[in-house]
Amino acid sequence: MLDHELVNQTLSVAMSTGGEFAEVFVEDKRSSSALLDDGRVEELTSGRDRGAGIRVVVGGSTGFAHTADLSESGLANAASAAAAAARGAGQPGTTVEVSAITDSRGNNVLIAPEDVAKATKVELLTVADAAARAEGGAVSQVSARYGDSRRRILVANSDGLLAEDDQVRTLFSVSCVATGDTGMQTGRESVGRTIGFELFDQTDVGEMAQHAARRAITKLSAQPAPSGAMTVVVGPGGGGVLFHEACGHGLEADLVAKSASVFANRVGEQVASPLVTLIDDGTMAGEWGHFGIDDEGQPAGQNVLIEDGVLTDYMWDRLRARNEGRTSSGNGRRQSYQHLPMVRMTNTYIGKGTDDPAEIVASTESGVYVAQLGGGQVNTATGDFVFGMTEAYLIENGEITSPIREGNLIGNGPEVLMGIDALGDDFAMGHPGMCGKDGQGVPVGDGTPTLRVKSLTVGGTAA
Amino acid sequence: MSDLARALVARAEGDEQIEACVERVRRTEVRVHGGEVESLTEAESHGVGVRVVIDGREGTSSCGSFDSELVDGLLSDARDNAGFASPDDRAGIAGPDGHPVTKRAEPGPGFSATSSAEKIDLALAVERRALDLDPRVRGVRAAVYGDQQVERAVVTSTGIEAEVSAARGALSTSVIIDDIDGGTRTGYAVDAGSDPSDLDPEKVATLSVQRGLQLLGATSISSGRLPVILPSRIAASVIGLVGSMLSGERVVKGRTPFAGRLGAAVAASALTLFDDPTDSRSITASELDGEGLACRVVPLIDSGTLEGYLHDTKSARGLGESGTGSAVRTARSSPSPGFRSLHVAAGSGDLDSLIADIGDGLLVLTLQGLHSGVNQVSGDFSAGVEGIRIRGGVLTEPVREATLAGSIPRMLLDIARVGADVEHLPGGSSVPSMTMGPMAIGGSDPR
Numbered sequence: 011m012l013d014h015e016l017v018n019q020t021l022s023v024a025m026s027t028g029g030e031f032a033e034v035f036v037e038d039k040r041s042s043s044a045l046l047d048d049g050r051v052e053e054l055t056s057g058r059d060r061g062a063g064i065r066v067v068v069g070g071s072t073g074f075a076h077t078a079d080l081s082e083s084g085l086a087n088a089a090s091a092a093a094a095a096a097r098g099a100g101q102p103g104t105t106v107e108v109s110a111i112t113d114s115r116g117n118n119v120l121i122a123p124e125d126v127a128k129a130t131k132v133e134l135l136t137v138a139d140a141a142a143r144a145e146g147g148a149v150s151q152v153s154a155r156y157g158d159s160r161r162r163i164l165v166a167n168s169d170g171l172l173a174e175d176d177q178v179r180t181l182f183s184v185s186c187v188a189t190g191d192t193g194m195q196t197g198r199e200s201v202g203r204t205i206g207f208e209l210f211d212q213t214d215v216g217e218m219a220q221h222a223a224r225r226a227i228t229k230l231s232a233q234p235a236p237s238g239a240m241t242v243v244v245g246p247g248g249g250g251v252l253f254h255e256a257c258g259h260g261l262e263a264d265l266v267a268k269s270a271s272v273f274a275n276r277v278g279e280q281v282a283s284p285l286v287t288l289i290d291d292g293t294m295a296g297e298w299g300h301f302g303i304d305d306e307g308q309p310a311g312q313n314v315l316i317e318d319g320v321l322t323d324y325m326w327d328r329l330r331a332r333n334e335g336r337t338s339s340g341n342g343r344r345q346s347y348q349h350l351p352m353v354r355m356t357n358t359y360i361g362k363g364t365d366d367p368a369e370i371v372a373s374t375e376s377g378v379y380v381a382q383l384g385g386g387q388v389n390t391a392t393g394d395f396v397f398g399m400t401e402a403y404l405i406e407n408g409e410i411t412s413p414i415r416e417g418n419l420i421g422n423g424p425e426v427l428m429g430i431d432a433l434g435d436d437f438a439m440g441h442p443g444m445c446g447k448d449g450q451g452v453p454v455g456d457g458t459p460t461l462r463v464k465s466l467t468v469g470g471t472a473a
Numbered sequence: 474m475s476d477l478a479r480a481l482v483a484r485a486e487g488d489e490q491i492e493a494c495v496e497r498v499r500r501t502e503v504r505v506h507g508g509e510v511e512s513l514t515e516a517e518s519h520g521v522g523v524r525v526v527i528d529g530r531e532g533t534s535s536c537g538s539f540d541s542e543l544v545d546g547l548l549s550d551a552r553d554n555a556g557f558a559s560p561d562d563r564a565g566i567a568g569p570d571g572h573p574v575t576k577r578a579e580p581g582p583g584f585s586a587t588s589s590a591e592k593i594d595l596a597l598a599v600e601r602r603a604l605d606l607d608p609r610v611r612g613v614r615a616a617v618y619g620d621q622q623v624e625r626a627v628v629t630s631t632g633i634e635a636e637v638s639a640a641r642g643a644l645s646t647s648v649i650i651d652d653i654d655g656g657t658r659t660g661y662a663v664d665a666g667s668d669p670s671d672l673d674p675e676k677v678a679t680l681s682v683q684r685g686l687q688l689l690g691a692t693s694i695s696s697g698r699l700p701v702i703l704p705s706r707i708a709a710s711v712i713g714l715v716g717s718m719l720s721g722e723r724v725v726k727g728r729t730p731f732a733g734r735l736g737a738a739v740a741a742s743a744l745t746l747f748d749d750p751t752d753s754r755s756i757t758a759s760e761l762d763g764e765g766l767a768c769r770v771v772p773l774i775d776s777g778t779l780e781g782y783l784h785d786t787k788s789a790r791g792l793g794e795s796g797t798g799s800a801v802r803t804a805r806s807s808p809s810p811g812f813r814s815l816h817v818a819a820g821s822g823d824l825d826s827l828i829a830d831i832g833d834g835l836l837v838l839t840l841q842g843l844h845s846g847v848n849q850v851s852g853d854f855s856a857g858v859e860g861i862r863i864r865g866g867v868l869t870e871p872v873r874e875a876t877l878a879g880s881i882p883r884m885l886l887d888i889a890r891v892g893a894d895v896e897h898l899p900g901g902s903s904v905p906s907m908t909m910g911p912m913a914i915g916g917s918d919p920r
Contacts, residue, residue, distance in 0.1 A: 398845030469876025
């Protein structure tokens with residue numbers, strides 16, 4: 011992506027004011043998307059982003075600059091700006107030599123999206139539209155979106171690392187509106203994987219559209235969600251968002267280091283029910299949060315964060331790891347070359363339990379069954395988090411009964427983790443998500459078996 | 474920038490319409506922690522977007538660079554994309570509509586003329602002050618200074634040539650406070666302005682600490698229904714949701730409960746809402762919208778009656794209404810209708826009088842999870858809430874880990890009072906405190 015000599019020169023400029031560490035991150039990303047909405051194919055768009063982000067570290071301070079100009083002078087200017095921003099102490103510069111590529115990952119894509127005709131992509135949208143509308147007259151609106159991206163990155167740093175990766179992601183989603191006497195309701199279904207167009211050999215977009223439409227139609231007869239604390243059973247795949255918010259963010263080493271996490275200084279302690287083993291795994295091939303190397307050049311890792319309820323480790327990026335004299339766990343990620351890397355999750359999941367999922371529901375006298383979760387949010391310092399339920403039902407006398415309207419659930423991370431009292435022997439990955447932190451979004455995956463939380467506060471309107 | 478946009482548009486062939494948008498963004502971000510600079514970012518980014526409409530079919534393409542190698546291919550990409558779109562009567566690049574432009578002062582050189590060292594000092598001052606204010610402040614998650622200067626040119630084959638520039642900066646912090654029970658509370662505050670001198674570290678530190686301290690000793694609450702008071706900044710988030718739901722594009726596509734309700738009483742008569750990007754007191758004010766048309770006052774709700782929607786050219790065509798100059802966009806995204814500077818007309822009384830007046834209720838201090846708990850199609854509203862219980866018109870115990878739920882159309886009809894304390898908020902809206910309700914509160918007590 012960039013000539014090695016140019017990489018060396020750029021790093022040398024970056025180190026010229028006495029930096030302790032310098033890094034150049036080059037990114038070339040192509041993306042395309044198409045939207046079918048209101049019966050029409052619209053918003054066909056393609057985009058291209060190419061540039062480099064350069065950071066220089068001096069003591070605890072990082073200087074950062076980025077440029078879309080990958081010429082020798084453009085890179086030198088950015089490197090100087092980053093060096094100046096780091097306010098180097100003026101030590102004589104070090105010459106950096108990155109000799110050979112230390113790590114180069116290709117993608118294992120079977121069908122590169124860029125080789126697929128646009129007409130074929132558009133055809134997927136029309137199939138989804140027709141399938142959703144075939145679910146009946148209550149379906150008043152359908153929108154289907156196709157998107158793909160290919161992101162090639164190169165990371166080189168003053169420690170001599172030179173690594174490359176080639177990340178291809180493909181995404182498809184369907185959103186439906188159903189209209190009835192009770193107003194309008196929505197249903198959504200999405201699939202996203204770090205693979206190419208072969209996604210559609212594994213996924214039937216018509217079936218996805220049916221699910222989305224049925225979800226919206228079902229909710230037309232939904233009753234108001236209850237309000238207050240109650241037992242919550244989350245279906246397979248659904249609970250990922252819960253863990254992402256309840257403890258995932260709190261286990262990010264940058265927040266831990268600032269005491270901005272309720273999980274700070276708790277390694278070795280029981281922080282969750284003994285049923286819980288939580289793993290963050292960037293190596294899960296094909297999953298939405300998968301990559302070969304992270305955005306600091308570290309190979310993706312499989313990191314056990316909580317084992318049998320005991321906190322074993324946090325997630326680390328290069329900077330935070332260096333401060334602690336350890337290596338990065340492969341969790342240094344950034345939205346683009348225009349952003350600084352920080353500690354981020356990849357694919358976060360809970361290992362299987364031993365309970366029969368049907369038995370988990372049957373043994374719950376009353377509560378809420380959440381089949382699909384929406385997004386969430388957490389205050390890592392207090393541990394208080396919320397997440398939305400987009401498909402949920404009442405549990406009455408051990409049976410899943412009436413659908414309920416959408417709403418948020420709220421809980422406190424440490425309390426909720428201790429309150430998990432059943433874990434199914436099933437497992438599913440959830441929907442592709444974009445996780446936001448300090449204004450940066452990165453793709454993340456998650457997965458869980460069916461699980462039960464003794465008490466969460468459901469934010470409905472029913473008394 | 475206009476030259477680059479003009480050159481792209483000059484390549485229009487036959488009946489095709491072309492819009493080119495060229496954008497330059499300069500930004501600085503300083504994050505400090507523990508009295509030291511954690512990171513300093515100084516960067517400039519570029520964007521070029523091309524939109525083509527041929528026989529009612531629209532295609533777009535964009536790149537993040539002025540590099541001719543990337544820019545040159547945009548037009549053919551966009552044309553190619555347009556070939557796969559369905560024809561749409563509503564499609565078409567905006568043309569000049571003759572609406573007069575309300576001039577506003579050019580942004581000053583403030584942010585460019587201020588050194589990084591001074592910007593760093595602002596962030597450091599926030600952190601230092603917050604730590605000094607109260608011994609219970611254990612730390613600061615981050616004190617952040619950020620500024621952004623945007624220059625954008627929009628040129629079309631239909632006769633529009635528009636240039637806008639905007640500058641804004643913000644100073645924010647989130648403080649971490651030790652609670653009596655060994656727990657932790659946090660307080661967040663932000664200040665924004667169009668010049669560095671507008672940013673007040675003392676104000677940011679004081680407000681963030683105050684907001685955290687207000688929640689000391691907070692516990693959950695029993696479930697039930699209570700009227701609520703939304704201070705201006707919280708009321709502004711709810712009003713922002715209403716603004717999104719009044720997007721003409723949503724109305725055209727039937728994705729909002731406010732579709733087809735022009736002239737109907739959609740809110741209590743206490744509520745008058747309009748978008749006014751011409752008010753220079755708003756940080757998000759602008760002369761021109763994303764399609765290069767003049768920004769103007771857009772009446773939305775007048776004493777409770779729905780008066781209008783926010784339109785770009787396409788959504789206005791869809792409803793057969795006049796455009797409102799409300800297109801928002803970046804060079805990398807197509808225009809869509811949206812609000813810039815929502816204003817709620819002042820009622821009477823300040824926050825204290827609202828509290829005294831409500832008798833029994835909840836003063837809302839934070840709302841969490843609006844992105845996951847609000848459905849703008851159904852109108853369902855559910856959020857995590859922190860606040861202070863009001864009894865007999867007096868603030869009593871703080872509350873956390875509770876939920877607040879209702880529906881947005883119902884909430885608007887249930888507005889009981891609108892205060893006179895209109896605040897020009899960092900997000901660009903100008904909104905007073907409000908009393909609403911009663912709404913459903915979910916607490917920790919088992920059902």
